[in-house]
Amino acid sequence: MSTEKTTGLQLRSLISKDGQLELSLAKVEVPEPGPDQVVVKVEATPINPSDLGLLLGPADLSTLSASGSGESAKVTAKVPASSLPFLATRLGESMPVGNEGAGTVVKAGASDAAKALLGKTVSMVGGSMYAQYRLLNARDCQALPAGTTAAEGASWFVNPLTALGMTETMKREGHKALVHTAAASNLGQMLNKICNEDGIGLVNIVRSEEQVKLLKGIGAKHVVDSSKASFQDDLVQALVETGATIAFDAIGGGKLASQIITCMEIAINKTATTYNRYGSSVHKQVYIYGSLNTGPVELTRNYGMAWGVGGWLLTPFLQKIGRPDQLRLRERVVNNLKTTFASHYTKTISLPEALQADTLRAYAKRATGEKFLITPNKA
Amino acid sequence: MSTEKTTGLQLRSLISKDGQLELSLAKVEVPEPGPDQVVVKVEATPINPSDLGLLLGPADLSTLSASGSGESAKVTAKVPASSLPFLATRLGESMPVGNEGAGTVVKAGASDAAKALLGKTVSMVGGSMYAQYRLLNARDCQALPAGTTAAEGASWFVNPLTALGMTETMKREGHKALVHTAAASNLGQMLNKICNEDGIGLVNIVRSEEQVKLLKGIGAKHVVDSSKASFQDDLVQALVETGATIAFDAIGGGKLASQIITCMEIAINKTATTYNRYGSSVHKQVYIYGSLNTGPVELTRNYGMAWGVGGWLLTPFLQKIGRPDQLRLRERVVNNLKTTFASHYTKTISLPEALQADTLRAYAKRATGEKFLITPNKA
Numbered sequence: 001m002s003t004e005k006t007t008g009l010q011l012r013s014l015i016s017k018d019g020q021l022e023l024s025l026a027k028v029e030v031p032e033p034g035p036d037q038v039v040v041k042v043e044a045t046p047i048n049p050s051d052l053g054l055l056l057g058p059a060d061l062s063t064l065s066a067s068g069s070g071e072s073a074k075v076t077a078k079v080p081a082s083s084l085p086f087l088a089t090r091l092g093e094s095m096p097v098g099n100e101g102a103g104t105v106v107k108a109g110a111s112d113a114a115k116a117l118l119g120k121t122v123s124m125v126g127g128s129m130y131a132q133y134r135l136l137n138a139r140d141c142q143a144l145p146a147g148t149t150a151a152e153g154a155s156w157f158v159n160p161l162t163a164l165g166m167t168e169t170m171k172r173e174g175h176k177a178l179v180h181t182a183a184a185s186n187l188g189q190m191l192n193k194i195c196n197e198d199g200i201g202l203v204n205i206v207r208s209e210e211q212v213k214l215l216k217g218i219g220a221k222h223v224v225d226s227s228k229a230s231f232q233d234d235l236v237q238a239l240v241e242t243g244a245t246i247a248f249d250a251i252g253g254g255k256l257a258s259q260i261i262t263c264m265e266i267a268i269n270k271t272a273t274t275y276n277r278y279g280s281s282v283h284k285q286v287y288i289y290g291s292l293n294t295g296p297v298e299l300t301r302n303y304g305m306a307w308g309v310g311g312w313l314l315t316p317f318l319q320k321i322g323r324p325d326q327l328r329l330r331e332r333v334v335n336n337l338k339t340t341f342a343s344h345y346t347k348t349i350s351l352p353e354a355l356q357a358d359t360l361r362a363y364a365k366r367a368t369g370e371k372f373l374i375t376p377n378k379a
Numbered sequence: 380m381s382t383e384k385t386t387g388l389q390l391r392s393l394i395s396k397d398g399q400l401e402l403s404l405a406k407v408e409v410p411e412p413g414p415d416q417v418v419v420k421v422e423a424t425p426i427n428p429s430d431l432g433l434l435l436g437p438a439d440l441s442t443l444s445a446s447g448s449g450e451s452a453k454v455t456a457k458v459p460a461s462s463l464p465f466l467a468t469r470l471g472e473s474m475p476v477g478n479e480g481a482g483t484v485v486k487a488g489a490s491d492a493a494k495a496l497l498g499k500t501v502s503m504v505g506g507s508m509y510a511q512y513r514l515l516n517a518r519d520c521q522a523l524p525a526g527t528t529a530a531e532g533a534s535w536f537v538n539p540l541t542a543l544g545m546t547e548t549m550k551r552e553g554h555k556a557l558v559h560t561a562a563a564s565n566l567g568q569m570l571n572k573i574c575n576e577d578g579i580g581l582v583n584i585v586r587s588e589e590q591v592k593l594l595k596g597i598g599a600k601h602v603v604d605s606s607k608a609s610f611q612d613d614l615v616q617a618l619v620e621t622g623a624t625i626a627f628d629a630i631g632g633g634k635l636a637s638q639i640i641t642c643m644e645i646a647i648n649k650t651a652t653t654y655n656r657y658g659s660s661v662h663k664q665v666y667i668y669g670s671l672n673t674g675p676v677e678l679t680r681n682y683g684m685a686w687g688v689g690g691w692l693l694t695p696f697l698q699k700i701g702r703p704d705q706l707r708l709r710e711r712v713v714n715n716l717k718t719t720f721a722s723h724y725t726k727t728i729s730l731p732e733a734l735q736a737d738t739l740r741a742y743a744k745r746a747t748g749e750k751f752l753i754t755p756n757k758a
Contacts (some may be wrong), residue, residue: 015713084680085645086681089648167614252680269467269468278694297677298677299676299678299688302465306690308697310689311680
């Protein structure tokens with residue numbers, strides 16, 4: 001084990017008390033690992049929608065200003081004053097970013113679990129991944145199978161476990177099939193593969209004919225296009241065929257969540273035989289897990305009283321299911337990173353490039369099908 | 380026991396397949412009671428908001444037309460075509476109405492439970508109460524204490540058990556205090572008395588200074604007026620003081636449900652010490668149990684991911700808690716009908732009067748503080 005100090009760049013996001021967002025690169029010294037810890041040279045770390053919340057906050061990107069280059073790259077933007085009360089506990093704190101990544105273990109603590117990882121390529125979870133080095137607990141690493149690269153293992157956690165979390169939540173809450181929106185995403189493609197493998201009915205909602213073709217091409221059975229005039233009828237039909245009564249919605253704002261519950265109610269009533277004055281007694285649920293549309297959610301309640309809409313987040317879900325079930329899901333992922341859980345990147349960038357104005361605006365768009373990978377140790 | 384046939388009037392609501400609502404009075408013969416059944420002469424039955432859904436459906440009351448008088452009274456109105464798909468299972472069916480009531484047991488079946496009720500004044504639940512006589516199971520009756528009248532016992536179920544259901548749900552879902560909207564209602568006044576008796580923190584949201592005074596007058600500790608400019612600050616302050624993280628909302632449409640969650644999040648963050656990128660991890664819940672505003676619910680999600688909004692309904696709640704807990708709550712109600720669970724009526728009407736246009740428009744308004752009682756056996 002090397003005794004030389006490990007230092008490297010780490011991306012930081014700071015919102016000042018007067019509402020200025022500042023992104024920069026800090027040179028940090030990584031502490032030596034404790035007994036159960038390892039130091040990983042981060043070789044690949046993706047930019048997920050879930051990273052953008054911490055990275056950019058509610059900053060107004062029309063006020064974006066970039067300066068410097070290389071280690072001195074810096075970005076600033078204004079955060080609307082109305083958002084500041086919700087950010088009280090992060091104001092003035094320089095925060096590292098990046099939920100997940102993969103790399104090579106270059107130092108390990110004294111425990112067997114830590115030593116077993118030395119020299120291995122591992123996937124990691126735990127934040128602060130937009131950095132050249134990361135100190136973390138051995139239990140937050142998962143060794144990758146021989147032949148799986150860091151780039152292949154970088155997106156092992158957020159999307160794969162979210163997709164698996166959806167089918168697990170569906171089962172635990174007593175539903176037999178599910179609906180997914182913005183379904184042509186990386187995550188959505190994974191979910192189709194999982195549902196096909198596990199024999200689960202899945203209704204995919206997409207926004208273009210091109211996305212219908214993409215999903216049909218990977219074996220999706222039910223794909224409905226919300227841009228078509230027949231959307232509502234098509235959705236009802238798919239809901240009748242699958243019996244789906246739970247949906248996971250990446251969009252959030254607008255009327256889609258409510259439309260889905262309306263169509264579920266119509267589908268249920270197509271087979272109902274008696275009138276219930278409060279609507280069907282079958283519980284209909286939409287979990288909003290993303291905010292592609294950050295505008296208000298509009299619920300037009302023509303579906304009785306047996307319904308719920310709420311936020312869904314991976315971390316509390318994982319806490320609820322406990323460590324043994326977490327490991328079962330993690331192992332399923334790392335053993336299938338080239339197939340079911342493969343991610344595709346449209347662009348690979350360095351840490352300084354992540355702070356260039358054009359690049360930042362591109363990944364901040366959260367466009368379906370576009371995904372950026374940061375390689376912190378490449379120039 | 381009389382062997383004479385029992386016949387009487389029964390109010391009926393019919394929506395035809397072509398979208399015509401028709402209310403009328405049918406003369407029906409009440410079957411003889413089975414062993415565990417009784418026949419009750421209905422002396423008092425309230426018009427609750429929860430009855431209006433079945434009575435009027437989504438009919439457009441601007442098209443209301445009334446004709447006839449006495450037993451021949453009849454009302455018609457148009458139901459918008461867009462609502463018909465949601466009513467498929469009731470179209471063409473003449474439906475009796477009225478969730479709850481009280482009266483005198485005039486016939487009883489052979490079982491001990493049924494015979495014990497003969498001649499008694501009882502409260503009842505089970506629908507079809509807008510009638511002169513009602514056949515029902517002894518278990519759906521609750522004998523009233525000596526000295527409690529049918530008028531005092533008529534509203535024993537819907538409001539009292541809904542109010543008790545709120546504090547029970549609060550406890551079962553792990554919250555320590557609650558919020559209630561349209562809080563000056565009959566139900567809201569009961570809820571204040573329950574919370575004061577049980578030492579539960581309650582934040583009342585009302586819409587006028589007059590309603591603030593009314594609730595303060597009956598001992599309410601936290602009352603906030605949504606018509607004041609300081610509403611949001613006042614609500615946050617009350618939420619900090621009580622720690623309420625669950626709300627029961629009678630209004631439904633509009634922005635109030637979302638505002639409540641926003642204020643809960645601000646209240647929670649006032650005591651938080653670390654930043655959570657997804658908002659506080661404390662689950663914030665709003666249950667919508669009424670629809671004083673039938674318009675869309677608008678959710679502006681500035682409160683992270685730990686939130687839920689959904690329908691709440693008494694019947695599934697009672698099914699979930701089971702018969703022993705139901706009886707515990709029922710007994711608490713009938714023993715306190717003159718105090719905690721007292722209802723106040725602004726008007727008492729006969730069955731034919733319920734089908735007069737002006738009267739119907741008055742009770743269909745669902746105005747806070749106004750409540751109608753039907754006395755089916757008075758002319």
